[in-house]
Amino acid sequence: MKSILSYNVNGIRSAVGKGLIDFLVEIDPDIVCFQETKAQPGQMHEDDFKRIGYHVNAFSAVKKGYSGVAIFSKQKPDHIEYGMGIEKYDVEGRVIRADFGDISVISVYFPSGTTGDIRQSFKMEFLFDFQNYLAQLRKTRTKLVISGDYNICRLWIDIHNPEKQQGTSGFLPEEREWFANFVADGFVDSFRVINQEKHQYSWWSYRAGARQNNKGWRIDYHMLTDNLTDRILDAKIFQDAIHSDHCPVWVNLDF
DNA sequence: ATGGTCGCGCTGCGA
Numbered sequence: 001m002k003s004i005l006s007y008n009v010n011g012i013r014s015a016v017g018k019g020l021i022d023f024l025v026e027i028d029p030d031i032v033c034f035q036e037t038k039a040q041p042g043q044m045h046e047d048d049f050k051r052i053g054y055h056v057n058a059f060s061a062v063k064k065g066y067s068g069v070a071i072f073s074k075q076k077p078d079h080i081e082y083g084m085g086i087e088k089y090d091v092e093g094r095v096i097r098a099d100f101g102d103i104s105v106i107s108v109y110f111p112s113g114t115t116g117d118i119r120q121s122f123k124m125e126f127l128f129d130f131q132n133y134l135a136q137l138r139k140t141r142t143k144l145v146i147s148g149d150y151n152i153c154r155l156w157i158d159i160h161n162p163e164k165q166q167g168t169s170g171f172l173p174e175e176r177e178w179f180a181n182f183v184a185d186g187f188v189d190s191f192r193v194i195n196q197e198k199h200q201y202s203w204w205s206y207r208a209g210a211r212q213n214n215k216g217w218r219i220d221y222h223m224l225t226d227n228l229t230d231r232i233l234d235a236k237i238f239q240d241a242i243h244s245d246h247c248p249v250w251v252n253l254d255f
Numbered sequence: 256a257t258g259g260t261c262g263c264g265c266t267g268c269g270a
Contacts, residue, residue, distance in 0.1 A: 010270085011262045036270085038263060065263035112270055119269090151270095206270095207259035245261070245270085 001233065002253050004105065005029035006147035006220055008203070008246035011038040012070075015243035016045045023241055025052055029250065030074045031098075033107030033147040034058075036244075037068035044070070059083060061093035068093040069107045069148070075100060084133045089126060095133075103228075103255050104141040108148035113169035120169055123151070127178045131185070138225070145253070146187070146223045149203075149246065154179045154189065157198045158218035170219060182223070190222045190251045194235040202237055203246045211245075222251040231255055 005027060009015035012034060024032065037044060037058060046056045049072055058070035059082045071077070077098035083090030097106045108130070113120035138144065152175045153159040165171040183189070191200070201216025210216065222235070233252040241247050 014262060036262095065265095066269075115269060205259080206261045209259090 002030040002100075002255055003028070003250060004031045004033065004145060004147060004222060004253065005248050005250050006033040006035070006107070006149075006222060007248040008035040008109070008149040008220060008244060010036050010244040010246065012044050013039055016048065018243040020243045021045070021048050021052060023243065023248075024049075027238070027248075027250070031100075031105055032070075032072040033105065034070040034072070035068075035107060035109035035149045037070050038065050039068060040064060057096065057098060059093045059096040062091045066092070067109060069096045069109050071096055071098045071105060071107050073098060073100070084130065086129055086133075089129070094126075095130075099141070101255075103143045103145065104137070105145045105147065108146060108150075110149060110151040112151050123169070124174065124178075127175070131178075131182060135185070142225065143228055144225045145228070145251075147221070147249075147251075149220050150179075151219055152176065152179055153217050153219055154221075158200075160199070160201070160215040160217070170217065186226045187223045188226050188229050190224050190232050191235040191237065191249065193229065193232050200237055201239070202249055206245050220246055220249045222249060224253075228253065228255075
């Protein structure tokens with residue numbers, strides 16, 4: 001039995017300052033996938049995380065204070081793979097993989113497209129390249145847990161005002177079409193196996209009191225290869241955890 | 256409503 005927490009911390013140093021360590025002690029996940037660490041190796045309060053029992057593995061962006069992913073785990077991974085082997089993404093620190101027996105866990109931070117056309121195009125390229133990367137990976141690693149910030153709302157029920165947001169990056173028709181294709185490839189949205197309710201968000205804008213009014217988006221997921229569907233024991237979104245503009249998403253798996 | 260608010264590294268930028 002392994003519990004996995006995924007958390008876009010929007011700066012791990014800031015999140016630690018807001019009580020992230022105590023939160024992890026309370027929830028006690030076996031594996032933690034972080035996104036947007038915004039820190040270089042040595043800047044991530046590594047000693048604090050090691051002291052509470054985690055092995056620390058991180059993949060930082062070249063640009064300081066930007067992006068960055070990590071996987072912290074109680075059990076030492078058999079193997080760590082940094083990046084997806086495509087330089088334009090890997091310099092931004094967006095993918096890290098840890099193998100535990102026959103299961104591979106990936107922490108992924110999909111690009112945001114909110115700043116304009118150039119980054120939206122970059123995001124769309126990432127989507128298809130990541131999908132191809134996974135297709136290749138599945139030839140040798142058949143059981144995958146792909147945890148992270150996808151920067152896409154999957155379904156109408158995953159966003160507070162779907163009608164109004166159809167032109168917004170993160171809820172564009174082509175992004176949701178990509179997600180539907182991704183699911184058709186044989187990936188399962190673990191949270192939706194457990195919970196089909198509306199208003200289960202994982203991100204709220206810092207602006208205009210969005211979180212207070214629960215005007216949010218569900219953009220953080222644990223997607224599993226469908227051969228793991230029967231292993232899902234439970235799934236939760238910790239909406240009360242306030243160390244970031246995202247909240248942690250959690251899945252408990254039998255492995 | 257073209258605003259609003261964060262984190263990080265620097266005096267702006269990306270989200």
